[in-house]
Each structure stands twice: as C-alpha cells, then as structure tokens.
Amino acid sequence: METQDPDVVEALKASGESTLEKATAKAKKALDQLINVSLNIAVTGKTGSGKSTFVNALRGLGENAAGAAPTGVTETTMEVTMYEHPGMQNVKIWDLPGIGSPKFKAKKYLEDVKFNTYDFFIILNSERFMQDDIMLAKEIKKQKKLFYFVRSKIDNDIRAEERKKGFDEQKVLSIIKEDCQKNLKEMGDPKVFLISSFDLEKYDFETLQNTLAKELQEHKRLALLQAWPVCSTECLEKKIKMFEGLIWAVSLLSAGIAVVPVPGVSAACDVGMVVLFLTRCYYSFGLDEGSLTRLSEKVNKPHLKEMAKSKFVVAIREKALTRFQASAALATIATVKYFISLVPVVGSVAAAGISFATTWYLLKEGLNDLANTARKIKKEAGLDTISYL
Structure with a gap:
C-alpha cells in the first residue's frame, strides 16, 4: 500500500x-x-552450594528483601520453588531441591522437578563438582538441554587464601577452575564459571551472561538481557x-x-x-x-x-x-x-x-x-x- x-x-x-x-x-x-517470551532458569546443585542466594542475586534482591528466596547454612529448598523476576513477570527463576543424597538418581530427579519446564540449568557447587553433578549433567545432555557448571562462593575461597604468604588472586582462581575441570573430565572439556553471588561484578558472572546470550535462541536472549543484573x-x-x-x-x-x-x-x-x-x-x-x-x-x-x-x-x-x-x-x-x-x-x-x-x-x-x-x-x-x- x-x-x-x-x-x-x-x-x-x-x-x-x-x-x-x-x-x-x-x-x-x-x-x-x-x-511476552518466557524464560525459565533452573538453579540446582549440591545442598548448601548457595542456590537460593544465587537466585536472589539474579533477581536483584538482597537476602532480607521482601520476596527473596530464604537462605541459610542448611538446606532451605525442600521442593521446587518458582520466583518471578520483580519487574519482568515473563522471566522465572526456579530454585530446585539440592542434590547429593545417598539415594540421588539423576533421571528420577529430573522427572520430579518437571525437566521440560526449564530453558537451561545452572548446576551450582561451592566445592568440587562430584559424581552427582556429573550424573545430572549427563542426563540433561541426553535430553538436549543447555546446562552450565557454576562454582559459587569464590569470595570465601579468596578470603581464605589472602592470609597466605605470596597470595596471587589470579593464580588461586586458575587453580580452582582447573580443579573443577579435572573433576568434570567425563563431560569432555566443559566450561566452569567462577562466581560470587555477593560480588557479581567480579570473576566470571559477566562471562556467564555472554555465554548464555550466545547459546540461547534470539527471543530467549532478549528476555535474558532484560532480566540479567547490571554488573x-x-x-x-x-x-x-x-x-x-x-x-x-x-x-x-x-x-x-x-x-x-x-x-x-x-x-x-x-x-x-x-x-x-x-x-x-x-x-x-x-x-x-x-x-x-x-x-x-x-x-x-x-x-x-x-x-x-x-x-x-x-x-x-x-x-x-x-x-x-x-x-x-x-x-x-x-x-x-x-x-x-x-x-x-x-x-x-x-x-x-x-x-x-x-x-x-x-x-x-x-x-x-x-x-x-x-x-x-x-x-x-x-x-x-x-x-x-
């Protein structure tokens, strides 16, 4: 016309x-x-790895803020809990129960948490990634979904090492990452992202976002970029x-x-x-x-x-x-x-x-x-x- x-x-x-x-x-x-495009992020991993704190960080909320996911030194997530992004209701972050119990079965776990709900999984651990993490990742991979290994609480590791003579932060970070990758060798050569939920501007949080942006579909990428905290x-x-x-x-x-x-x-x-x-x-x-x-x-x-x-x-x-x-x-x-x-x-x-x-x-x-x-x-x-x- x-x-x-x-x-x-x-x-x-x-x-x-x-x-x-x-x-x-x-x-x-x-x-x-x-x-309108929905984005569903699943956060899972070992009990005590800081899943709820990470969920709060993604939503831009402090631990004591209204609507924040409860956190603590013991496992606080006993069932699947969904948290909407405060200003973007189409973005949802799911806090999943911790893995690592003696009876843990990756396939059963994914069935219980309704695997198909999520666009990708963040597998969080505050220490070494163990066999349970690998089992879960393999099962996710079978289903052809994206997953990312995230090593949390890096700020705690840095504080512990600072007291030692000849402290070199970059060297410490390299050692931690190499140790994580060594434990995950069954997965090939997976990327491991080092983060602190209290210091998002440090370490690999920005790199994690860039990686997600590259690997997600375009319409999901827009939702991610809107909701991701400004770090x-x-x-x-x-x-x-x-x-x-x-x-x-x-x-x-x-x-x-x-x-x-x-x-x-x-x-x-x-x-x-x-x-x-x-x-x-x-x-x-x-x-x-x-x-x-x-x-x-x-x-x-x-x-x-x-x-x-x-x-x-x-x-x-x-x-x-x-x-x-x-x-x-x-x-x-x-x-x-x-x-x-x-x-x-x-x-x-x-x-x-x-x-x-x-x-x-x-x-x-x-x-x-x-x-x-x-x-x-x-x-x-x-x-x-x-x-x-």
Missing part, C-alpha cells in the same frame, strides 16, 4: 521494510519478544542498545498507524505500551528500589538511592503500587498524562492520538533519561572503572 503519510514513511524507514504490512508484522514480533558498564550499555533498537517497533504499534490489527491496541494510541516499555527499561537498568538498595549496601554508599531522582524515574516509581504490580499499575490514565506532561513537544498532539514521530520522541526522551541516570549511579558506585573483558 502506497501512502504519502509522513508518519508511515518514517515508520517504514525505521523498520527497514518496504511495506507497512511487513513493518507491522516485524514490530509485533519484536514487541512480543520484548514482553558492569558493558552490561548496562548492551541493555541500552537493545532498548534503543526496539523504539521504532513500539512507536509504530503504539501510535496506531499500523494497518494490520494488533490485539489490545486502539486505533488512536495506546500509550500504555509506551509506559510498559519505559517500565521495562527502569527495572532492566537496576533503577528499582530493590536493586538500588542492594547496590548501595554493597559499596557502602547510601546516597546512591538519592541519585535516582530524574523525571522519568520519579514518574515510574510514584505510580508503582508495588514492585510486582508495576507494569499493570502504570498503565493508567493518570500515569499516561504524567508521562506526556514530561515532554513539552507532546502536549496537544497527544490529545488527538500520539503520532509515530511524537511517540518516538517520548520513548527516546524516556530511555535517555533512564539510561543516563543509571550511568551516573554505576559511575558513582565505581562499576565503570573495572574491566570485564
């Missing part, structure tokens, strides 16, 4: 497609991958770039100029989609209260939370009833008016329905505001001074 409508021309240009029908189909797919400036910039690449799709659908009907999108403008997009950015960049509290406590800088006072951060935070209801709570008329009022150019145009160009502007302004706030906070926390490559 040919048209001279400037909004349509602009939308086609942004999409890289030749027709509005193709651009709309591409936009619908992109938005679905952003919001470095590189990670933050990848998230920002991802959202920047989706602005055109949300603009096209939200502005209501698509000729292909989109369920739930009005003919005029669905600004709730704009709000939802920016809310996703807010949580993904670690600007929610839980993530900021965890970061400020870690670096002992309480004022970090006070730095999250930009206009879009405040707009999202003030309209969120609870962290778990943010997306639904924000999709209200009051919130829409609040967001529109933040950008002077929008004003009167919004009354008749926001056009593609104006929607684009609003999304760009909101994303830049949230991204720059996150950058300032990470810089103040000292995360921009560490190389993670």
Whole structure:
C-alpha cells in the first residue's frame, strides 16, 4: 500500500521494510519478544552450594528483601520453588531441591522437578563438582538441554587464601577452575564459571551472561538481557542498545498507524505500551528500589538511592503500587498524562492520538533519561572503572 503519510514513511524507514504490512508484522514480533517470551532458569546443585542466594542475586534482591528466596547454612529448598523476576513477570527463576543424597538418581530427579519446564540449568557447587553433578549433567545432555557448571562462593575461597604468604588472586582462581575441570573430565572439556553471588561484578558472572546470550535462541536472549543484573558498564550499555533498537517497533504499534490489527491496541494510541516499555527499561537498568538498595549496601554508599531522582524515574516509581504490580499499575490514565506532561513537544498532539514521530520522541526522551541516570549511579558506585573483558 502506497501512502504519502509522513508518519508511515518514517515508520517504514525505521523498520527497514518496504511495506507497512511487513513493518507491522516485524514490530509485533519484536514487541512480543520484548514482553511476552518466557524464560525459565533452573538453579540446582549440591545442598548448601548457595542456590537460593544465587537466585536472589539474579533477581536483584538482597537476602532480607521482601520476596527473596530464604537462605541459610542448611538446606532451605525442600521442593521446587518458582520466583518471578520483580519487574519482568515473563522471566522465572526456579530454585530446585539440592542434590547429593545417598539415594540421588539423576533421571528420577529430573522427572520430579518437571525437566521440560526449564530453558537451561545452572548446576551450582561451592566445592568440587562430584559424581552427582556429573550424573545430572549427563542426563540433561541426553535430553538436549543447555546446562552450565557454576562454582559459587569464590569470595570465601579468596578470603581464605589472602592470609597466605605470596597470595596471587589470579593464580588461586586458575587453580580452582582447573580443579573443577579435572573433576568434570567425563563431560569432555566443559566450561566452569567462577562466581560470587555477593560480588557479581567480579570473576566470571559477566562471562556467564555472554555465554548464555550466545547459546540461547534470539527471543530467549532478549528476555535474558532484560532480566540479567547490571554488573558492569558493558552490561548496562548492551541493555541500552537493545532498548534503543526496539523504539521504532513500539512507536509504530503504539501510535496506531499500523494497518494490520494488533490485539489490545486502539486505533488512536495506546500509550500504555509506551509506559510498559519505559517500565521495562527502569527495572532492566537496576533503577528499582530493590536493586538500588542492594547496590548501595554493597559499596557502602547510601546516597546512591538519592541519585535516582530524574523525571522519568520519579514518574515510574510514584505510580508503582508495588514492585510486582508495576507494569499493570502504570498503565493508567493518570500515569499516561504524567508521562506526556514530561515532554513539552507532546502536549496537544497527544490529545488527538500520539503520532509515530511524537511517540518516538517520548520513548527516546524516556530511555535517555533512564539510561543516563543509571550511568551516573554505576559511575558513582565505581562499576565503570573495572574491566570485564
């Protein structure tokens, strides 16, 4: 369909497609991958390996935060427990019961925990990987699912070695990794990731994310990148770039100029989609209260939370009833008016329905505001001074 409508021309240009029908189909797919595609992460391993603490870290929560998985020196996970990501309900992290009992049977274990539920498995151990870990990995491999060996509590090992004469952190890490790989030789040459759930910016946590991003399917990769904790400036910039690449799709659908009907999108403008997009950015960049509290406590800088006072951060935070209801709570008329009022150019145009160009502007302004706030906070926390490559 040919048209001279400037909004349509602009939308086609942004999409890289030749027709509005193709651009709309591409936009619908992109938005679905952003919001609706599920990602289910299973965390399993030896009892006492720190599974629940790792689950909390992935969700950006401290151990004492509301909704955090219970942790302790003894086994606290007695049955399969699902935890939603606080700001992205399509991402679920499953805390599985510990393995290692005398009667452990890998195949039976996978049946009991409903193996097919999960996209990949994290096999966690705070010491040497043992035969039970190998048995479980082999059974997962038979089922053609992804699994990753993660050696936890590395911070404890480093503290123990620091007291010794001639301490060399890199040498200690190499020894630990080599020892793990030696015990896993039956699996070929598996990668082993060294992590500390309390120091995500150190060791192999970033490498683990990069590996997952390479090996997961594209639509799952987007869900992973959104939900993964911000542990470095590189990670933050990848998230920002991802959202920047989706602005055109949300603009096209939200502005209501698509000729292909989109369920739930009005003919005029669905600004709730704009709000939802920016809310996703807010949580993904670690600007929610839980993530900021965890970061400020870690670096002992309480004022970090006070730095999250930009206009879009405040707009999202003030309209969120609870962290778990943010997306639904924000999709209200009051919130829409609040967001529109933040950008002077929008004003009167919004009354008749926001056009593609104006929607684009609003999304760009909101994303830049949230991204720059996150950058300032990470810089103040000292995360921009560490190389993670």
